[in-house]
Amino acid sequence: MPRDITYREAVREAMTQAMREDDSVFLMGEDVGVYGGAFGVSRGMIEEFGEERVVDTPLSEAGFVGLCIGTSLMGMRPIAEIQFSDFITHCMDQLVNQAAKLRYMFGGEAEVPLVLRTPGGAGTGAAAQHSQSLEDWFIHVPGLKVVMPSTPYDAKGLLLASLDDPNPVIFYEHKLLYNKKGDVPEEQYRIPVGEARISREGEDVTVVAAGLVHHHALEAADALSGEGVEAEVVDLRTLSPMDHETVRGSVEKTGKLVVVEEDVKTAGWGAEVISRIVESESFYALDRAPARVAGADTPIPYNKNLEAFIRPSPEKVIEAVRKLLDVKVGVYS
Amino acid sequence: MPRDITYREAVREAMTQAMREDDSVFLMGEDVGVYGGAFGVSRGMIEEFGEERVVDTPLSEAGFVGLCIGTSLMGMRPIAEIQFSDFITHCMDQLVNQAAKLRYMFGGEAEVPLVLRTPGGAGTGAAAQHSQSLEDWFIHVPGLKVVMPSTPYDAKGLLLASLDDPNPVIFYEHKLLYNKKGDVPEEQYRIPVGEARISREGEDVTVVAAGLVHHHALEAADALSGEGVEAEVVDLRTLSPMDHETVRGSVEKTGKLVVVEEDVKTAGWGAEVISRIVESESFYALDRAPARVAGADTPIPYNKNLEAFIRPSPEKVIEAVRKLLDVKVGVYS
Amino acid sequence: MNHKELLEKMLLIRAFDEKVNELYAEGKVHGTAHFYVGQEAVAVGVISALREGDVITSTHRGHGHAIAFGLDIDRMAAELLGKASGYCHGKGGSMHIADVKAGMLGANGIVGGSMGIACGAGWAFRRRGEEKVAVCFFGDGAVQEGIFNEALNLAAIWDLPVVFVCENNQYAMSKSVKTAFDTDTLSGRASGYGMPGVTVDGMSLLEVHEVASEAAELARRGGGPTLIEAITYRYLGHSKSDANLYRTREEIQQWRKRDPIAHFASELEKRGELQKDEWRELEHAARERIEEAFEKASEQPEPEPESALEDVYA
Amino acid sequence: MNHKELLEKMLLIRAFDEKVNELYAEGKVHGTAHFYVGQEAVAVGVISALREGDVITSTHRGHGHAIAFGLDIDRMAAELLGKASGYCHGKGGSMHIADVKAGMLGANGIVGGSMGIACGAGWAFRRRGEEKVAVCFFGDGAVQEGIFNEALNLAAIWDLPVVFVCENNQYAMSKSVKTAFDTDTLSGRASGYGMPGVTVDGMSLLEVHEVASEAAELARRGGGPTLIEAITYRYLGHSKSDANLYRTREEIQQWRKRDPIAHFASELEKRGELQKDEWRELEHAARERIEEAFEKASEQPEPEPESALEDVYA
Numbered sequence A, B: 001m002p003r004d005i006t007y008r009e010a011v012r013e014a015m016t017q018a019m020r021e022d023d024s025v026f027l028m029g030e031d032v033g034v035y036g037g038a039f040g041v042s043r044g045m046i047e048e049f050g051e052e053r054v055v056d057t058p059l060s061e062a063g064f065v066g067l068c069i070g071t072s073l074m075g076m077r078p079i080a081e082i083q084f085s086d087f088i089t090h091c092m093d094q095l096v097n098q099a100a101k102l103r104y105m106f107g108g109e110a111e112v113p114l115v116l117r118t119p120g121g122a123g124t125g126a127a128a129q130h131s132q133s134l135e136d137w138f139i140h141v142p143g144l145k146v147v148m149p150s151t152p153y154d155a156k157g158l159l160l161a162s163l164d165d166p167n168p169v170i171f172y173e174h175k176l177l178y179n180k181k182g183d184v185p186e187e188q189y190r191i192p193v194g195e196a197r198i199s200r201e202g203e204d205v206t207v208v209a210a211g212l213v214h215h216h217a218l219e220a221a222d223a224l225s226g227e228g229v230e231a232e233v234v235d236l237r238t239l240s241p242m243d244h245e246t247v248r249g250s251v252e253k254t255g256k257l258v259v260v261e262e263d264v265k266t267a268g269w270g271a272e273v274i275s276r277i278v279e280s281e282s283f284y285a286l287d288r289a290p291a292r293v294a295g296a297d298t299p300i301p302y303n304k305n306l307e308a309f310i311r312p313s314p315e316k317v318i319e320a321v322r323k324l325l326d327v328k329v330g331v332y333s
Numbered sequence C, D: 001m002n003h004k005e006l007l008e009k010m011l012l013i014r015a016f017d018e019k020v021n022e023l024y025a026e027g028k029v030h031g032t033a034h035f036y037v038g039q040e041a042v043a044v045g046v047i048s049a050l051r052e053g054d055v056i057t058s059t060h061r062g063h064g065h066a067i068a069f070g071l072d073i074d075r076m077a078a079e080l081l082g083k084a085s086g087y088c089h090g091k092g093g094s095m096h097i098a099d100v101k102a103g104m105l106g107a108n109g110i111v112g113g114s115m116g117i118a119c120g121a122g123w124a125f126r127r128r129g130e131e132k133v134a135v136c137f138f139g140d141g142a143v144q145e146g147i148f149n150e151a152l153n154l155a156a157i158w159d160l161p162v163v164f165v166c167e168n169n170q171y172a173m174s175k176s177v178k179t180a181f182d183t184d185t186l187s188g189r190a191s192g193y194g195m196p197g198v199t200v201d202g203m204s205l206l207e208v209h210e211v212a213s214e215a216a217e218l219a220r221r222g223g224g225p226t227l228i229e230a231i232t233y234r235y236l237g238h239s240k241s242d243a244n245l246y247r248t249r250e251e252i253q254q255w256r257k258r259d260p261i262a263h264f265a266s267e268l269e270k271r272g273e274l275q276k277d278e279w280r281e282l283e284h285a286a287r288e289r290i291e292e293a294f295e296k297a298s299e300q301p302e303p304e305p306e307s308a309l310e311d312v313y314a
């Protein structure tokens, strides 16, 4: 019997189960206590674990993330929550110059098992400073891992795996996914960090996505199926390390690649997905130019219609796939 | 008669000439005054302009960059210097959430003409926190421009153009270029922000680069010429907005693309150069899989040999081009 | 200083934010907003101490500052409704209302985000030899951020004409100042930077006005910055979604008894500057004005979707 | 506390950094380094107040802290020469020497970069109910950074067992504390966080030791953090390349007259704990020890180039 819970509850369940088992795990962030977090993810947790383990911090993103790094060097397993992923700009030094590099700079003689959870993405009308998708920055930083689950099931399994990981993991949630429901077993399970999943099989085109827009890809695939086009959808789930093998396998089968990403198109992670394909032997397996469906190269505007205009959508994915299949040019024309 | 000056002097000359002409231009940063900046770029300037226009700041990267943004809203033309580009992590909020977005969020009713100069890159044995190439982050931020000149001539012309630009510009210098000499006219001239340059013509392969590694590309091209391979070298000069047209023109001519970048390979800007080519019609003009020569996916190690091992070099460019030309597979095999 | 006009400003701010709260509750506005209700005496008290050409920076809770500074209610309402005629042409919304040319350098969605910017305005004034002042509004939450340290220090060492106004409304979202600080006042931080610090009753417009006038005067004369801590309270939730779990109903009621508008109105009555119950009429007028603004705004055209691609670069 | 051993530590630190300075001048070392010469009394005075199990965080100018904490000179020398047997196996160099297991949580190339980390160590101690202390060393320059504000506040509100030791050596690179601050002391910042602050003569090992002991004791007992400002001076340039344009030769000479080693040695002589001129012998021994360390280090093997690809992830 399926046990449907929300993405929010799945994240909470993973934290709760980890904290029950391991006293060194704790959650620290702004308003994570009685308020339950800006998006209610930790609601109820302070009642179970007390304010020493579900810790309301002052507005000091660099300070408390640094503190978490310190606890991790001392053998603890902190979970830091950054209230909106846009505010991660405040702790870039701690994440990039400290957490990501301490182990390497110390010649491998230290571990920094930190999980930093944060909700990314747009679609809430919160405008340019509360809607960004900046995960690409961290993919570009060796020493960090970047996880971005799209389903409640993956959220729980990946969060538990991230908490086991001896490395710093940036764990991207999405505001518009928090209410999404899905089947989630109550017992603990892990989904390995770094493994993509083929969420829909198909022969005609490979659509690679992650996070919220993975659902756009699936919706688009369903619609395209009505037109006789069977898309294979890959949910990356982890962005770093990137599971190139799964993408490769699919692209070599379909010969066509569309990447769907919510972040700004220019220098987004879709470019990395594409580059890994085209700079390898798989290049010769492509029979169409690959395509990206991404956020426009703009900040996120406030007005609903403007916001929708610049964001990826199932319709834009459908259009991109259609366009790609239509192309009758180049070597195959 | 050529007037050979160093890259350092070219940057200084651009600042000096702009400051002589326009009283609203000033330089602010750590140790830019009597010390002359960590790399001596502003040496002598405080003597000419005084400490109100060549301003030594406390160690407050967020504070003084924020201050510069404020002055730019008030109509001034600040130049902020971040001593090592790694410390830009401290002012990410000011650059990304403020400078880049104020104009957009305010509906176009403001301008933020800020130039932020900073030396990037490795090769000095300064290890992981003083050697990064993080320019890709800013290419991914709409509202910012990113400039990275490779020659003294371009440094001067691009800095003067950046100072004219009504938008925030991140101006990347390179520690290993400061002593490089080149012909630089004394009079003022501008090189438009956003225009690449073909620095060497060739028919066989297009090598796209920028900054220090542009010289690796040229060196490699010279060596390859001895083997009968004529590389066309494109110096991007500006990374954002990216001059795709110049790259496209060259790639459509040569059918082969190698990107040389100093930053970490994964999710570096080379991926964007490649993606723009392969997602356009130019895909069909490529007769080989494109390749990237980039920094390894590691922090920068201290030891000289280790550091050299993970960095791009002329030899690695030569090897990549050879490998690419050797490939006898795929649709053309 | 026309006292009645100041009362009207406060009433306008309150009516505006009560209306916005209502619209959110009805689901009629997109995004989120933060309400200034309860804190009106701070914005109006401080800004009434300014002169033509002075500037302010604001926060996520910025409607009060904007109205006190004289921004147009119609264009503010239009912005909240995402209209093309709004201050940001629909691109900014509540958290980014600005009128840079007029000297309102912007609301800011990042806590502490405008503290450096205010210093920059001060820097520009000083460099140009203009006797002008930049007021930097921020909450108790911003005092917890790193940039507070950097900005106050820069302003102090360079004697910048900046007045730092900390609105200590007891909470940063759910974080009470009692647990966020280990000191009784926040103005006590000032001495560590070598600048004057003063704590004032933020529910008293006249007291706020007085300390702000002194601070502005000092700054204008080249005497450098001041840190003002105004003790105040936000009556409503932090933003549209707030169950108020971190405080009690009683606490809110206690503070409401010290209401800055009622307090100022009765002061004016005592002084004979206001007829008895005249403020109820003014309140009514303010509400009408606000209703009218939102009605007009709702009839304004939406921006063209394609306009989303504009204004990224100048 | 064996005074002679403390003197030896100071001499070892000085000999180490004078040697490193020499190697750089000869172009024999890669990268850069920052010398602790002149500040020895701070590291040794503070660390001699610690107990087994206490930890420290350090800075870009970290050799002195590391040696005082008991790190192995041979492995430090090897790291500076980029050898596989160095503390970081050649990956870190001067600015990243660490021995996390021993409680030396690392030098740090980012000014202020380890202030949060020190709080984390304190947090771990408090959570585990261990009566241990984390000492956070930093310079006057770090006081200018945002994280200073955040870290001190967190430590204060949570009563973390952290001792903040600000080594005010008068300069952050070329920026003098006279122009970087508008106050006479930096310890004055402490009261703004509700923690004790004390300024001490950083050239006097015994005075430093005493205030550090008190602060450590307070922290250990659950009394929370202290901010210690140790007034000291760096004799050499900021790093290997520094023309010292921002200060005078006379100023350096004045400070050298108050040399912490000579001062402590003559104190010990007065007390009869040291024979007259015995410290010259100890100095000689320290130099020999350092020569030996660098000689041994120079014979160590280089790391394999491929090792550059390792240790990115655990």
Ligand SMILES: Cc1ncc(C[n+]2csc(CCOP(=O)(O)OP(=O)(O)O)c2C)c(N)n1
Residues within 6 Å of the ligand: A030, A059, A083, A087, A090, C034, C060, C061, C109, C110, C111, C138, C139, C140, C141, C142, C143, C169, C171, C172, C173, C234, C238
């Ligand atoms: C850097 C940053 N961190 C967190 C937030 C989320 N946030 C918005 S307002 C707020 C509370 C701010 O408190 P305060 O500064 O006291 O202002 P108030 O809301 O009380 O007016 C928080 C946590 C933010 N916008 N920016």
Ligand SMILES: Cc1ncc(C[n+]2csc(CCOP(=O)(O)OP(=O)(O)O)c2C)c(N)n1
Residues within 6 Å of the ligand: B030, B059, B083, B087, B090, D034, D060, D061, D109, D110, D111, D138, D139, D140, D141, D142, D143, D169, D171, D172, D173, D238
């Ligand atoms: C965030 C940051 N900004 C700037 C620098 C460059 N830098 C290294 S040390 C230093 C001066 C530090 O001064 P202080 O903290 O007083 O320590 P000291 O060098 O005097 O020991 C500067 C500017 C840096 N490493 N990190």
Ligand SMILES: [Mg+2]
Residues within 6 Å of the ligand: C139, C140, C141, C167, C168, C169, C170, C171, C172, C173
């Ligand atoms: Mg508040």
Ligand SMILES: [Mg+2]
Residues within 6 Å of the ligand: D139, D140, D141, D167, D168, D169, D170, D171, D172, D173
């Ligand atoms: Mg110093």
